[in-house]
Amino acid sequence: MPAVGPALGLLETASVARGLVAADAMVKRALVTLVRAHPVTPGKFVVLVAGGEEEVAQAMRVGLQVASDTLVDRLYLAKADPQLALALSGSVQVRRMDQLDALGIVETYSVASAVLSADRAVKAAQVQLVQLRLARGLGGRAFYVLTGALHQVEAGVEAGRSLIHDGMLLTTEIIAHPHPDLLRQLLAAGSLDMSHR
Numbered sequence: 001m002p003a004v005g006p007a008l009g010l011l012e013t014a015s016v017a018r019g020l021v022a023a024d025a026m027v028k029r030a031l032v033t034l035v036r037a038h039p040v041t042p043g044k045f046v047v048l049v050a051g052g053e054e055e056v057a058q059a060m061r062v063g064l065q066v067a068s069d070t071l072v073d074r075l076y077l078a079k080a081d082p083q084l085a086l087a088l089s090g091s092v093q094v095r096r097m098d099q100l101d102a103l104g105i106v107e108t109y110s111v112a113s114a115v116l117s118a119d120r121a122v123k124a125a126q127v128q129l130v131q132l133r134l135a136r137g138l139g140g141r142a143f144y145v146l147t148g149a150l151h152q153v154e155a156g157v158e159a160g161r162s163l164i165h166d167g168m169l170l171t172t173e174i175i176a177h178p179h180p181d182l183l184r185q186l187l188a189a190g191s192l193d194m195s196h197r
Contacts, residue, residue, distance in 0.1 A: 018070040029058055032056055040111070075115055104153040105173045130145050
């Protein structure tokens with residue numbers, strides 16, 4: 001997969017057909033990388049593009065016009081944290097499991113709110129993004145998982161949740177000293193989730 005970033009643009013539409021048309025228009029309008037363009041349950045469509053700030057902004061403008069009244073949610077991040085790019089490309093590198101002090105989980109009702117929240121969380125605290133699941137197999141919902149020292153995970157989760165508005169936050173959880181079996185399952189599932197987009 002091509003390099004992702006530094007800017008990210010995301011559209012969620014209520015129509016698969018209109019989402020495909022929007023994705024095509026976005027990549028025709030500007031020199032951006034089409035990171036994702038696929039349907040998600042329950043009948044929505046997600047388009048994610050990456051590239052330079054101006055190029056992604058141009059792609060988003062045309063995408064919003066094309067999506068029109070089918071738009072569910074949108075997101076433009078001019079300077080996405082590099083951890084998002086790694087998670088989206090399936091290149092997350094996890095440090096030793098015995099150093100994973102705590103897990104923070106943020107679950108949202110939309111893809112855009114999860115990506116925005118994850119970006120804020122990793123910028124606000126010294127945490128590592130170990131999993132980012134966007135809608136597929138989740139009924140249109142999304143979640144991400146952070147790890148690090150307990151106080152840093154708490155700060156990251158709080159920063160991430162503070163950005164989620166309009167009823168898009170489903171829940172947040174923190175697990176102190178997660179059991180090694182849970183970590184192994186989580187990390188194995190994370191690598192599968194990223195590679196089967």
